[in-house]
Amino acid sequence: MLEIKNLHASIEGKEILKGISLKINAGEVHAIMGPNGSGKSTLAQVLAGRKEYVVTSGEVLFEGKNLLDLSPEDRAREGIFLAFQYPVEIPGVSNTNLLKTAINEIRKYRGEEQLDAMEFLTILKKKMKLVEMDQSLLSRAVNEGFSGGEKKRNEILQMAVLEPKLSILDETDSGLDIDALRVVANGVTKLRSKDTASIVVTHYQRLLNYIIPDFVHVLYNGRIVKSGTKELAFELEEKGYDWLKDQKELVEG
Amino acid sequence: MSQIPDIKKWYISNFETFENSLNGGSLKPIHQVRKEAIADFSKLNFPTTHDEDWRFTNITPLLKHDFISGERIKLKHKEIKNFLFKKISDNLLVFVNGHYAPEFSKSKNLPEEIKPGSLADEIEKGSEIVDKYLGKYANCKTQIFTALSTAFTQDGAFIYVPDNLIVDVPINILFITATGGKKILSQPRNLFVVGKNSQISIVERYVTLDDGIYFTNVVSEIVAGENSIVNHIKIQEEGLNAFHVSRTEIDQEKNSNFTSYSISLGGEISRNDVNSKFNDEGGECTLNGLYLLTGSQLYDTHSLVDHAKPHCTSHENYKGILDDNSRGVFNGKVIVRKDAQKTNAFQENKNIILSDNALVDTKPQLEIFADDVKCSHGATVGQLDEDSLFYLKSRGIGEDKARSILIHAFASDVIKSIKIEPVKNYLEEILERRFNKEIS
Numbered sequence: 001m002l003e004i005k006n007l008h009a010s011i012e013g014k015e016i017l018k019g020i021s022l023k024i025n026a027g028e029v030h031a032i033m034g035p036n037g038s039g040k041s042t043l044a045q046v047l048a049g050r051k052e053y054v055v056t057s058g059e060v061l062f063e064g065k066n067l068l069d070l071s072p073e074d075r076a077r078e079g080i081f082l083a084f085q086y087p088v089e090i091p092g093v094s095n096t097n098l099l100k101t102a103i104n105e106i107r108k109y110r111g112e113e114q115l116d117a118m119e120f121l122t123i124l125k126k127k128m129k130l131v132e133m134d135q136s137l138l139s140r141a142v143n144e145g146f147s148g149g150e151k152k153r154n155e156i157l158q159m160a161v162l163e164p165k166l167s168i169l170d171e172t173d174s175g176l177d178i179d180a181l182r183v184v185a186n187g188v189t190k191l192r193s194k195d196t197a198s199i200v201v202t203h204y205q206r207l208l209n210y211i212i213p214d215f216v217h218v219l220y221n222g223r224i225v226k227s228g229t230k231e232l233a234f235e236l237e238e239k240g241y242d243w244l245k246d247q248k249e250l251v252e253g
Numbered sequence: 254m255s256q257i258p259d260i261k262k263w264y265i266s267n268f269e270t271f272e273n274s275l276n277g278g279s280l281k282p283i284h285q286v287r288k289e290a291i292a293d294f295s296k297l298n299f300p301t302t303h304d305e306d307w308r309f310t311n312i313t314p315l316l317k318h319d320f321i322s323g324e325r326i327k328l329k330h331k332e333i334k335n336f337l338f339k340k341i342s343d344n345l346l347v348f349v350n351g352h353y354a355p356e357f358s359k360s361k362n363l364p365e366e367i368k369p370g371s372l373a374d375e376i377e378k379g380s381e382i383v384d385k386y387l388g389k390y391a392n393c394k395t396q397i398f399t400a401l402s403t404a405f406t407q408d409g410a411f412i413y414v415p416d417n418l419i420v421d422v423p424i425n426i427l428f429i430t431a432t433g434g435k436k437i438l439s440q441p442r443n444l445f446v447v448g449k450n451s452q453i454s455i456v457e458r459y460v461t462l463d464d465g466i467y468f469t470n471v472v473s474e475i476v477a478g479e480n481s482i483v484n485h486i487k488i489q490e491e492g493l494n495a496f497h498v499s500r501t502e503i504d505q506e507k508n509s510n511f512t513s514y515s516i517s518l519g520g521e522i523s524r525n526d527v528n529s530k531f532n533d534e535g536g537e538c539t540l541n542g543l544y545l546l547t548g549s550q551l552y553d554t555h556s557l558v559d560h561a562k563p564h565c566t567s568h569e570n571y572k573g574i575l576d577d578n579s580r581g582v583f584n585g586k587v588i589v590r591k592d593a594q595k596t597n598a599f600q601e602n603k604n605i606i607l608s609d610n611a612l613v614d615t616k617p618q619l620e621i622f623a624d625d626v627k628c629s630h631g632a633t634v635g636q637l638d639e640d641s642l643f644y645l646k647s648r649g650i651g652e653d654k655a656r657s658i659l660i661h662a663f664a665s666d667v668i669k670s671i672k673i674e675p676v677k678n679y680l681e682e683i684l685e686r687r688f689n690k691e692i693s
Contacts, residue, residue, distance in 0.1 A: 048643075049646075049647070050643055051643075071646070071652070072643060072646040073647075073649055073651050073652065073655075075647075076647055076648055076649035077649045082647050084647075087644070088638075088640045088644040090641050090644070090645075090662060092661070092662025092663060092665040092666065093658055093659070093661075093662045097658075098645070098650075098658075101650055101658065102645075102649045102650055103649075105649045105650050105654065106649040109649070141662075162648065162649065
């Protein structure tokens with residue numbers, strides 16, 4: 001589904017991603033872990049098409065298409081979804097309006113019929129149950145005055161409504177209490193299918209108790225320094241990241 | 254150097270012609286007011302950018318033209334029908350080139366005590382209301398455009414609401430300019446007097462049939478009597494070659510509640526002054542504004558809320574969206590006088606700049622002489638928030654639509670608070686048309 005080949009990216013002239021290669025097949029969940037500043041969020045933002053990050057070399061193919069040629073909106077329409085680490089507050093735009101516009105823009109791109117208000121509300125209500133979200137949040141402005149947990153839940157609601165092929169969760173777990181974490185993880189797990197894939201970017205192993213990854217990759221200093229299965233996450237939890245740094249230096253040395 | 258005195262001479266010589274045209278009209282008491290005003294006019298000078306109140310607004314282009322008073326002409330219904338708001342045009346006053354057009358004006362379901370009509374008719378009738386209020390609030394000793402208006406006082410909208418009368422349908426006033434290739438000066442002079450415990454909503458709209466060069470110089474005086482509720486919406490959609498100078502003076506009596514919306518869309522150069530004065534305690538004044546500017550438009554808005562008495566509240570919220578090479582000026586002054594304790598005064602001006610060349614000068618001014626007051630002001634000028642744009646795009650929403658959504662959101666608190674549905678919907682449509690390129 002997604003193939004990243006030797007991806008280099010920088011912001012304001014500073015190189016953050018220094019050659020990342022990764023292949024993700026439909027049905028798989030990949031966790032990307034790593035210490036602060038290792039480039040995890042940058043990778044998520046680059047995949048979503050944030051223009052502040054400049055791709056200096058490498059290639060990303062999404063279902064055979066050159067992803068880097070697509071605008072952020074076309075990436076979303078092709079089926080990529082980024083759950084933001086820090087969801088933006090947009091006063092004056094209601095949550096419902098955002099979702100309805102988004103789903104219809106995506107449907108238009110795909111040559112599908114527009115949803116009318118009733119059809120949309122039916123879908124929305126079903127998806128809201130999935131993330132146990134309070135109805136009152138719908139009429140409120142996007143994320144305005146939401147608690148941290150509500151914002152993250154709202155990201156998962158958007159994901160559930162837009163039904164992406166590839167979802168990228170950027171530290172969706174950070175700052176969540178255990179109940180909110182369970183709700184978010186539960187939502188993600190229910191949306192899992194053999195046709196979709198996820199990249200779960202996280203700092204902590206905790207989330208991976210709920211979303212069981214097929215693969216775990218450790219990002220350090222802009223490169224993937226180790227890949228493994230879910231056991232690697234436990235190992236990281238136990239030992240921290242320092243032993244990998246040492247290992248990296250050995251490899252380089 | 255000689256240009257400005259020449260244009261003054263031009264208007265003064267036009268006054269003589271105007272006077273002669275009045276016939277018996279020059280015997281009315283109002284004519285004395287006109288003559289004093291032309292005397293004031295001849296003493297005053299047109300402002301330059303050296304005048305503090307006109308610092309950012311160079312009106313030289315306006316002074317280059319020899320404008321003449323517009324003639325009374327007959328339009329066809331099909332020429333005006335697109336300017337009528339659906340559902341609220343039952344009570345309508347139409348003015349063409351500054352003259353009342355009774356053929357289009359109508360009223361329906363209004364209490365019989367109120368008869369919206371033309372100022373000219375009231376002057377002709379010898380109305381006491383006109384003698385009592387006209388020119389009392391819009392002083393022309395210091396403002397040359399008001400002096401010009403007062404000197405040529407002839408027609409405009411007149412609404413008198415007696416005490417204890419709730420008018421629950423809005424009165425819609427349409428000012429149309431049809432230049433027919435002439436450089437027309439229209440000077441509507443509006444007088445709205447609302448009695449004790451009464452309520453009314455008035456919608457003024459300024460439009461044109463062609464893209465000619467013309468000048469609208471409008472002065473409105475509004476008296477909000479004790480415990481009255483007055484809603485005033487002014488939508489300025491003049492042609493892009495037009496000049497529009499407007500002054501609205503509001504007298505607020507005890508416990509009166511006045512709300513205004515100044516919506517500015519048209520005009521090459523436009524200036525909008527809204528001044529409200531609390532003449533007694535317990536009043537509330539809300540001034541809202543929205544200006545959408547493109548091309549090389551220049552819009553200058555000045556407001557003054559005079560808290561002369563205690564226990565009054567004012568809110569001001571003006572928003573600007575500027576594109577291309579347009580220029581906006583906001584000057585909002587709030588005076589809290591020494592006796593005006595327990596005043597609440599809040600003011601905000603926010604602007605979004607959509608291009609590299611648009612510019613806004615914003616100046617909030619608070620002058621507080623009382624010590625037990627709550628006052629705040631704020632002004633911002635910025636671009637559409639990049640993070641919000643990216644967020645919307647990452648949800649599959651295209652660039653144009655995302656921008657349109659954010660512009661809507663920015664203007665929404667002003668528009669959403671408009672209680673007259675057809676006007677609100679119309680403004681939503683304008684935003685949609687201007688900023689959602691996929692639709693147009």
